[in-house]
Amino acid sequence: MTDSTRRLPALAAVAGALVAPVVVAGCSAVSFERTASTTDGGDSTVTAMSLGPVATWDPQRMTSTKDMAFAGRVFMRTLTTFPAGPDAAAQGRLVGDLATDTGRPSKDLKTWSFTLRDGVSWQDGSAVTCEDVRYGVARSFGDPFATEGLNYPLAALDIPKKADGTSTYRGPWAGTSGAAGAGAKAFDTAVSCKDRTITFRLTEPRGDFNQMVSLAPFAPFKKSADKRGDGTYTVFSNGPYLLKGPWDQGTGGTFERNPRWQQASDPVRRPAAERIRYQEGVESQTAAQRIMADEKDNQRAVALDSAPPAMQHSITGSDTLRARSVNPHLGLVDYLALNVGSGPMAKEKARQALAVATNREGYVAALGGSTAASPALSVVGRSVPGHEEVDVLRSGLRGDAAAARSLLAESGLTLPVTVRVAYRSTPTADKAMAALKNGWEAGGFQVLLQPVEKDYFAAVSSAERTRQSDVIWANWAADWPSASTVLPPLFDSRLNLTSSGSGRDLGRFSDARVNARMSEISAMADPAAREKAWGELDRGLLQRGVYVPLAQYRGVFTAGSAVTGLAANEALGGWVDLARVGVR
Known part of the structure; x- marks a missing residue:
């Protein structure tokens, strides 16, 4: 039931930009790393199996979190990043990557400066410069990157926008010359270099801008290597590996050690393999079967996709297979947006009743059980600061039918209360929604399920859906470890609601005080205070029944017996972290 398409990024966590639009470990230090058991020696090559397809390796065109997790450890470095290693809590502590530290903000948080490390080189031996970073950011404003990539630079940087929301800088x-010249001048002011220091000037205060620059659109790009639209799979590396030969779309390619990369300049990556062979087009079930069998050709293989739920218990239930697998939480969280503007969900008690009657355990069981997902108490993922593992309405994970009926009685509505529930129909989703329906009907509702099979998010965000549905299924994932990439994109009406649609505020929630509070929180300088404030705001939304969290997905990633350093990184969305992978 996961969302197979990458959502648009959060354009801003504060007012003044349009939003569309993984995860840090703020909880206990859970190990997400396994080392190999046995090996017979031989070739130091790791085979990374993936279904794909990889859409692009161009940093300013990337939108897939999985692809960014791979690129960011293999050939693409950014100003900041999140560390590798088995400690889930440590994974979420931002560190300098290309930059010497995590950035220096001005007092008003509208200006950020980063100084580049010495000794960082491109694969041709030339130094990675401040101008390379600046050129990479500039590319994100031009075609085709402005429409295909993540548009965080457009959202955050102090460059005037046109009436349609596009940038005056192209x-x-x-x-x-002319209008283009005015845009270029604005970019020169917003992004400037002085020796090895790059400075960004923002439209609004951003306490987490140093996390934003860990994403691909802020990666450097060497101007002389730029092929623009023709360089979809061209890799010009500043990381520990470079692409040897052309990338074969549908088959993949081989990344070999970059002789120009220096360990002394890289505090994060500890490459332990001579090469990584990316094998594209391998179904997740096939990859898992090959690695589980552990025949010689697959002893040095790692799956970049999670094993399907039907196979997960076989893996986690075996001591041998569990020792060479990891089962992290992924960034994606399923939830229900409740239509606060019309119908029965316009009444707070009715919304609370639906939330209280929700059987999350039944929903998780339908998704594949505890290895495939965990019941969620917030749309803010478990490893994102701001997440609080609190059952705000005290309904329990199975729901409380009696309490739901009592709340409905208080609402003044006549039982059973009819609710229309839109969701994206798949065989798994149909079972999961049936489990929810049973709990809701026991709680006093009459449920009319509305399966949608095509163009789901376009359909449910339309203006017509407000009159057609009372409850709308959706999902979301943080783009970096902060609730600022979750709550504003989903519930700030300034960023979403128009006469033509709901954006991703699917329940059309609008509260000026909540909007103002979001702006205040985004401008907080202290990270701990900022994330605590997000948690408090989230509790308020849950108490009012604005949305109902359902489940957070998990993955089971496997590796052959000769692979070392297998790890998943929740700060990178829960994907496999190749910073230390090798063979023994």
Whole structure:
């Protein structure tokens, strides 16, 4: 029931930008790393199996969190990043990558500066410079990158926008005359270099801008290596590996050690394999079967996709297979948006009743059980600061039918209360929604399920859906470890609601005080205070029944017996972390 398409990024966590639009470990230090058991020696090559397809290796065009997790450990470095290692809590502590530290903000949080490390080189031996970082950011404003990639630079940087929300700056190829010149001048002011220091000027205060620059659109790009739209799979590396030969779409390619990369300049990556062979087009079930069998050709293989739920218990139930697998939480969380503007969900008691009657355990069982998902008490993922493992309405994970009926009686509505529930129909989703329906009907509702099979999010965000549905299924994942990439994109009406649609505020929730509070929290300088405030705001939304969290997904990633350093990184969305992978 996961969302197979990458959602648009959060354009801003504060007012003044349009939003569309993984995860840190703020809880206990759970190990997400396993080392190999046995090996017979031989070739130091790790085979990474993936279904794919990889859409692009161009940093300014990437949108897939899985692809960014791979690229960011293999060939693409950014100003900041999140560390590798088995400690889930440590994974979420931002560190400097290309930069010497995590950035230096101005007092008003509208200006951020980063100084580049010495000794960082491109694969041709030339130094990675401040101008390379600046050029990479500039590319994100030009075509095709402005429409295909993550548009965080457009959202955050202090560059005027047109009435349609596009930037007045059109990238480094637009020229400097007329209107294009005005945009170029604005970019020069917003992104500037002085020796090895790059400075960004923002439209609004952002306490977590140093986390934003860990994403691909802020990666450096060497101007002389730029093929623009023709370089979809061209890799020009500044990381520990470089692409040897062309990338074969549908088959993959081989990454070999980059002789120009220096360990002394890289505090995060500890490459332990001579090469990584990316094998594209392998179904997740096939990859898991090959690695479980552990025949010679697959002893040095790692699956980049989770084993399907039907196979997960076989893996986690075996001591041998469990020793060479990891089962982290992924970033994606399923939830229900409740239509607060019309119908029965306009009444707070009715919304609370639906939340209280929700059987999360039944929903998780339908998804595949405890290895595939965990019941969620918030749309903010478990390893994201701001997440609080609190059952705000005290309904329990199976729901409380009697309490739900009592709340419905208080609402003044006549039982059973009819609710129309839209969801994206798949065989798994149909079973999961049936489990929810049973709990809701026991709690006093009459449920009309509305399966949607095509163009789901376009359909449920339309203006017509407000009149057609009372409850709308959806899912979301943080783009970096902060609730600022979850709550504003989903519940700030300034960023979503128009006469033509709901954006991703699918329940059309609108509260000026909540909006103002989101702006205040985004401008907080202290990270701990900021994330605590997000948690408090989230509790308020849950108490009012604005949304109902359902489940957070988990993955089971496997590796052959000769692979060492297998780890999943929740700060990177829960994907396999190749920073230390090798063979023994």
